[in-house]
Amino acid sequence: MTTVGAFCVTLNRDQCINARMPGKCATCAEVCPYGVFSLNGGNEVVVQNYNVCVGCRLCAEFCPENAIRINPAESELVSRYPWTLGTVEEIHHKALTGSYMLRGFGATGQTPHFDGIVVVPSQLASPAPRDKYREECNMEVVIGEDTCESPIRLQYPFLFPAMSYGALSKEAKLALAIAAAKTGIMTNTGEGGVVEEEPYYATGYEKAGRKRRIWEPGGYLVVQWSTGRWGVSADYLNAGDAVEVKIGQGAKPGMGGHLLGDKVTEDIAAIRGIPVGSDALSPCRYYDVLELEDIKKQVEFLRDITNYEKPILMKLGPSRPYEDVKAAALAGVDAISIDGLVGGTGCSPEVVTQGVGIPTIAVIGPAVRALKDLGLHRKVKLFALGGVRGGLDAYKAMAMGADGVGFGSAAQIAMGCRGCMACHQGNCPYGITSQNPKMRERLDPEEIGQRLANFINASAEELKILTMLSGHSDVRELSEEDLRALDVNTAAITGLKLVGYERALPWWENGHGK
């Protein structure tokens, strides 16, 4: 059915050949079968009747100067779903090239997320609110306190999750390290080896000798042990303050890391031990693990090689959170990060990023229950990752039982990213996910490190405000009672009390899933 005025037709006369030379071109008027364009008496192209445009975009495709734009008059999610412009173009891409789509970042669109949950403040029936301006709030998280000789003490319950050198530029990696040092949190090498300055930058030192700390209070560097084992040696494992065993990630659970050849420069090739320009596609699983017991052996020898000093962490993708977290805890790790559907990446097949994995708010509950069932909740620390945007999301995740959260995509945005999702192409104009020297020189690690530190400090303040207004002076006191689900779906997924109903949905009350 034809809809009158469904599309807005814009002709940029600065670019249009006919506007500059009446009588020339006019291809749009020739190809449009609906009479949107016509020629006036002076042989000038005019938009004769935009009301009849059906949005086929043939005129835009044929315009030699890209002077025409066709935009839907209302959201395509309303007018054309499921055949939105993005879907149409994706099908065209596959039809033209025979290749599936790749992109960066995480899942987009409406999925169950933290926005379906609200915080419950304190009034008369609960402990009185705490005073954010005049009282203290403890936000410290300790990892490996009873198991390691050098436990990690995070000033805030935050971390920067794994993002490799290769996916990110060296400058972006160093900015993250500086920010970790300035805020007392952890950053992570990812699986691309360690940047030379990263270990001492992350702990607050400008030089390798570590004589004078310039970024207080100093943070921590996690080095990642993963399936591609890029740049990994005994010295690498001992260069950081903890080792993370990567099992999966939210953007592409069940697949390994993707670093396309365009981003494999000489330096990155040397660290990873691969040819310059060659794709670094990490295996989807550990070749040196045949059974779960092997993971436990790996945790044991990683402790041995790091002299029983450093915490061993594990990162999981969003699959079967209860069973996976239980297995990870039984493997003997000190902390577990579990990523949700919205978790980001530098490169992944679109179909995997968009359609594979469990939303973050749905993995936290089962993960917490697994630790509680083992008697390990609050002992083995749990970090929620995937679409965490600030202190409000952090509060909600922690009230659901997580000990802390990770900021991956949010950290990239704090560095200047506008979320174009073209990280895999290596042309990031902000120098964050590019290896092009011209782009990289736009990112000053100290300046951007301060932006990141500002973001972390602001998010910590948000968390503090919310913790104290709900009657707590320690983030470990947060509980599900501090939250309500705004809708039935969120209540059904999380087990939280539904607003208005003021109880969990019946099947949760009957013990299902608890």
Next chain:
Amino acid sequence: MAHAPTVLDAEGKDLRAASTELKGLLGKDAVIVKNAAHLHGLCGGLKSGGITIEGNSGDYLGVLNSGALIKVTGNSGKYVADNMTSGVVFVNGDADYGAAQYCYGGTVVVKGDAGDFTATMNKGATIVIGGDVGAEAATYMVGGDVIILGNAGENLGNYLIRGNIYIQGAWDSLGHNCTVGELDAEDVHKLGALLDEYGIAADAKAFRKITPLSDKPFYSH
């Protein structure tokens, strides 16, 4: 006058106890470790020293070896010399599944047979298998040399990116991105020296060489 090797009896010890004791002994003499088959990850990350495992070893022996000389008089468990960066691991018997995976450097010699996925993701080590090797050997290898005196199973060298596979015997099937060629003089010299060094009787000229077709077989053609 040479000292007699120090002996460490690992029976009843866990990895932490055995490893701590071993590291304390390494500065002095060569160390013989007995009854170590139950220990997984022994000799991990060592930068120097000479260790002989008497009998069979557990899994992940010599993981992340960074310079030590490690010998096994019997058979090794799974994943021997995993992620080694330098040094030598020598197995007198057979190696179980996944020998010498993820190695960046050093030399691994298995006198007997080795299992499936041997030398997977080798990035620069020299890996010698005296007998047969299982399926999927040298999968996604990005550097180094793999020398096989016997036969290989299916999918040999699958998605080989860089490095060389030298094989004297036959193979069940070749993986993607592989091409078979003859040895040049440099190859023969290299192989001959290696076989001499480890006392392996074989004619270097009798090997064939498998190399990658392309170093960019995935997205970035």
